[in-house]
Amino acid sequence: MSTATTTDWTDRMLELRIGPVAHGGHCVARAGAGDDGTGGRVVFVRHALPGELVHAVVTDDPGGAFCRADAVAVLEASPDRVAPSCPWAGPGGCGGCDFQHAGHDAQRALKTTVLREQLARLGADAVTAAGTDLLAVEVEELPGGPLGWRTRVRLAVDDAGVPGLRAHRSHDVCEIGDCPLVPAGALPPVLRQRFRPDSEVDVTVGDDGAARVGSGATVQAAGRTWELSAGTFWQVHPALPDTLAGVVRDWADAPAGGVAWDLYGGVGLLGSVLAGQVGESGTVLVVESAPSAVADGASALADLPQVQFVRGRAEREIARLGPDPDVVVTDPPRAGLGKAAVRDLAARAPRRIVHVACDPAALARDLTLFAAAGYRASALRAFDAFPMTHHLEAAVLLERR
Structure with missing residues (x-):
């Protein structure tokens, strides 16, 4: 079968042997594949697990080499399959969850596979240059279990x-x-x-x-109380703010009297940790574009004179902030930092960067850019901060070579 098609497969029923998990909450199968699993047309299948034999209905066919489908009947089930805890999570239902049909341990294993694959494929240079085995990463469970966490x-x-x-x-x-x-x-x-x-x-x-x-x-986190206005960003998993604060506390090592930046800093949660390290003789610049976050953060951290909020888009502020930082924490949106921001940040030559990412592909691309700019990854952790979905949160420590 050709890998291209001029026929719209939408609503076609396919019998598929499911292959590996892929980034985005689905698995990969091939319609018309040979006995060795190669050839045929790629089908991205939701509601399935690796190794299963399913009947799947094509839900979207953009033409070309692939289409998308939902598994509607399982002929041979994976041992990791469980009954979904939500009756609205199946094919044609709510799109908020990706892995309701997988056990919690299996979900973390799927996310670990995706993270490692993205690092190996998109971050190969960073993996080679790293001071640790990035591909040994495991997605860690957070307290509270897979349900009832979304606040x-x-x-x-x-x-x-x-x-x-x-x-x-x-x-x-x-x-x-x-x-x-x-x-x-x-x-x-x-x-x-x-x-x-x-x-x-x-x-x-x-x-x-x-x-x-x-x-x-x-809300409470990092030993402080935060009064948040409506619409101000805060992590949805109640254990994640303290988890990330702990990572920054362990890795940042900002010097007493030094300069630290908290880019895309929100209300300054991670900046408050940096403030404790640099002390009152140091400086922490929290850069955030959302007015409500800046106002809420400035109020919460009013007792820390070393913390200053800068309202603006971090990628635009990097080149003009002063003075040069000893340590930087970055927590950009899902798309990551990108080429220009990594270039400008590396030009400021911080000794350490603690980079937080919520998308494995964006993380891998940014790590490649950092490797080319003279930074190597020396530690990596990942957290299952969004159980039942394909999303995860990761943090990496970058040190200047």
Whole structure:
């Protein structure tokens, strides 16, 4: 079979032997593959696991060498398959979860496979130059288990005012009765309400277990209390802020009286850790573009005179910030830092960089750029901060060679 096609396969039923997991929450199979598993057309299959034999319906065919499908019947199941904990998570349902059908340990193993594959394929130069075996990384479990961890959720509202979650790769709103990722009992009262049609609703679950719409929150992390305005970014997994603060505390090693930068710093969570290392005679610059985050962070860290907030886009501020840093922490959006930001940051020659990433491919690309700029990775950790989804959080320590 040719790897290209002029026939639209949408809605076609395929019998497929499922191959390896791939980045994005799906596995790879080949329609019409030979006995050795090669040849045929690539099919990215959701709701399946490596090794399974499934019937899959093609959901999207952009033409060319690949299409996308959902497994709708499992003929030979993987031993890692479990019954989904959410009735809305299957084919054609809510698109928020990718791995409801896999045991929790199996999910972390799938994410570990993807992370290692992305590092080997897109970050080969960084892997070679590293001062540690990056490909030995394991995605670590966070406290709390795979359910009930999501304390912040954005609901979509359909044209009738009914809230729900979006279907996979779609603007369609899936009406749901609950979400098991949210603390038990918090979401149903919100889902019974009606909102402005075709809008979005931000929901925050407080420490009391109650859900609040369009409201701020009081949270604790890094030994401090943070009062967050509505819409201010905060990690959705309650264990992740302290976990990342601990990583920075262990790795940054900012000198007393030195200069540290916290780029894409939000409310200054990681900057507060740096402040403790440089002391009152040092300087911490927290660069953040969101006005509410800057205001909330400045209020929370008002007792730390060494912390200064700079409102602006970090990638634009790197070249003009002063003085040069001893240590930098970066936590960019999903797309990563990119060529220009890595170039400008390396030109400022910090001794150490603690780089946080939430996308394995972006992480691997940025590590390659850092390797070319004279930095080597000396430590890497990854965390299952988003159970049931394909997402993860990683942190890497980069040291100037």
